[in-house]
Amino acid sequence: MKIDELNHVALLVRDVEASSRFYREVIGLNSIPRPGFSFPGAWFRIGAQQELHLIKGEFDGAPDDSGRRDHFALRVADVDEAAKDLRDRGAGFRGPVHRADGARQIFLRDPDGHILELCGELP
DSSP: OOOOOOOEEEEEESOHHHHHHIIIIISOOEEEOOOOOSSOEEEEEETTTEEEEEEEOOOOOOOOTTSSSSEEEEEOSOHHHHHHHHHHTTOOOEEEEEOTTSOEEEEEEOTTOOEEEEEOOOO
């Protein structure tokens, strides 16, 4: 088996509209059409081919503030610019912090508490 790339990330969210606003207005993702499933949700484009799928449901896992599990990361062109954009949009976040290999990261939570990492290129 040969894996070509990550296709999508799916997250359970309590309020599809609130989470959609967060990913559209705070993170800046574009909505894309979603098939007519029998359950509520929303889809967003990430980069050229990847997608984020929000699915209405209850997430009952305990939060973990370490940033080591239960998160996904989006690469950004400029971590400082991303931090400025988040501040301008009134979003709470942690960072930028330096990873052991020199890469810089920002961590924030969506309305359901899912951890999102914004990371930059290695220096």
